[in-house]
Amino acid sequence: MRYLPLAFDVQDRPCLLVGGGAVATRKARLLARAGARLTVVAPEITDELRQLIDDSDGQFFRATYHADFLDGAELVIAATADPAVNAEVSADAQERKLPVNAVDAPGLCSFTFPAIVERGPLSIGISSGGAAPVLAQRLRAQLEALLSPGIGALAELAMHVRDKVKTALPEPQRKDFWRWVFSGPVASKVEAGKTKEGEAALLAALANWRGEEGPAGEVYLVGGGPGDPDLLTFRALRLMQQADVVLYDRLVSPQVLDLVRRDAERIYVGKKKEFHSVPQDGINQLLVDLAGKGKKVLRLKGGDPFIFGRGGEEIDKLAEARIPFQVVPGITAASGCSTYAGIPLTHRDYAQSVRFITGHLKEGELELPWKELASPGQTLVFYMGLTGLSTICKQLISHGMPANTPVALVEKGTTREQRVVVGDLSSIPTLAEKKSVEAPALTIIGGVVSLHKKLRWYQP
Structure with missing residues (x-):
């Protein structure tokens, strides 16, 4: 050096x-x-x-x-x-x-x-001694993505209360206290933009500090997107690197899972047809139990947690148990897969609205407002609809949707294994069987599908 x-x-x-x-x-x-x-x-x-x-x-x-x-x-x-x-x-x-x-x-x-990364009073300098300034700038860009924008506010809070902490605590306890501040609920609140709440929690802990507290447990409910790791949000990536343990679904791609902290414990809780490795109630309780032991728990879901991801059920249980949690939205499969397939979900000439629908069969039946769904001028996107594809097509035709309405099946969307099979309501069930389409696959129905060949840009 x-x-x-x-x-x-x-x-x-x-x-x-x-x-x-x-x-x-x-x-x-x-x-x-x-x-x-x-x-x-x-x-x-x-x-x-x-x-x-x-x-x-x-x-x-x-x-x-x-x-x-x-x-x-x-x-x-x-x-x-x-x-x-x-x-x-x-x-x-x-x-x-x-x-x-x-x-x-x-x-x-x-x-x-x-090359400088700046977050309030906190700054990080990356120097190559003039040998490779462009490389230093590249590293800066990577750090910018990893560091929370709110970490500067955390540094400012620490500067603001530093003298109070110094007066209240002797040197050994002071270090323990700051470790707790920067790794616990205070940091989470401040980085989420709740600086006043974070300061109140810090001062309350300072007034009653008796030594290093146990680690504070928390749950991160993170949307992992439809498969391509480039579609993750910066915030999702930061929390994935902080987790002690991760509970992940079948729809989380291996490429996304690879970005989780390497030494984090991994627990598979995925579901597939007629097989649930862990029932939903068990997942809810597991989140509570792990966070209750002081773990930072990453609940990693494919797509978005609140779009057919049962994220609402999970945070309801966390709120009931008074477990702190954060929710990070992800790009839902409908948006990601349709984009990579060159199919706009809305288009002035074809569809003025879009509907997301679960196509999951319940006891062999699929009860949906078929007459509304068969109305013109809209795009239908069926999640988990591969098993019930024949039923979906028959019901839509019987309720007035033309049999030649275009349909696309997007298999393993946004990944390098992406495959798009295009037909219409009358032909797509046969095509799906003939071409051995497998889950995960998204079904898109409507006039916008006719734009697939013209607008597709992603070639897996």
Whole structure:
């Protein structure tokens, strides 16, 4: 490691910036955000840079650089388009033992700017020492996705109450207390935007602190989407990395499951036709029991937890047991699979509404408002409808829907194994059998299906 990563306090300190173009403006933004007073030397400057100078109570000198401009500066940046000028600035600054950065010239720098991830008072710098700045920027983007936007608020809360904690607790207890704050319900509340509730919980715990409490249990009810891991939300990914144990369904793709924290315990609770590995009541109770033992429990579901996912039943049980929980929506299969198949669920020329329907047979019957479903100008999306496909088609035809209405079966939608079988109400049951379509498969019925060949963009 050639460059030692340090945090430099430039609040109200004079910083010299030589250059007035786009590159100099980018550096000035960083300095201004840290509260520096800007002194800029350049023949011309951008309008934004002029505003940054004014906002920082700084100075602008419309001039050619010379060494006297270094007087009083505590940090120097050379950001001109002339390598010779940048080299001169660097040499003069280093002769005076001033920290200096010359843009795109690591050999002229005594310090470099890292790629910065910022969350309030919390900042993370990623430096390659000027060797690979684009790689550092790529890593920054990955960290941006993993870090909760609310973690900055948590850092601000800690700063706000730090003196109170220091006064109330001796050193050993203080460390235990902060570990509890950053890994328990306080952190969950603040990161969810409930800062006042989080602060109240922190102060209540501080007033009664008798030592390190046991870990606080919580349940994360997360929608894993229809299969493609790229469709996960950032929040889902963060919680998947925090979980101690995960309960997952059959519809969660292996690629999504691979993103769960590697050392988390995994419990399969999936359901398929005529076989439930764990009954729903058992799943509900398992969530309560695991969280009651202080575990952070990830309940990972395919699609969205609240669209035919029985998520409402699970959080009802959690609320009854007073177990903290978070719910993260996921892209439901209807949206994900139809998009990857090139089938818009609504279209001005074909469908002005869309209905999501469960096609699951109950005791061999499928009781639905068939007359309403057979109405024109809408798209029907049947979840779990493969077993009852023949019944669905017959009922819709018998209630007035034309037999040539287009139908698509999307098997393993959004994954690399995706397959789309297209027919109409009269032919699709036979086609499904002939082509051995297997679950999970989504059934889409309506005029929008006719756009499949024209609009499809995803080729698994």
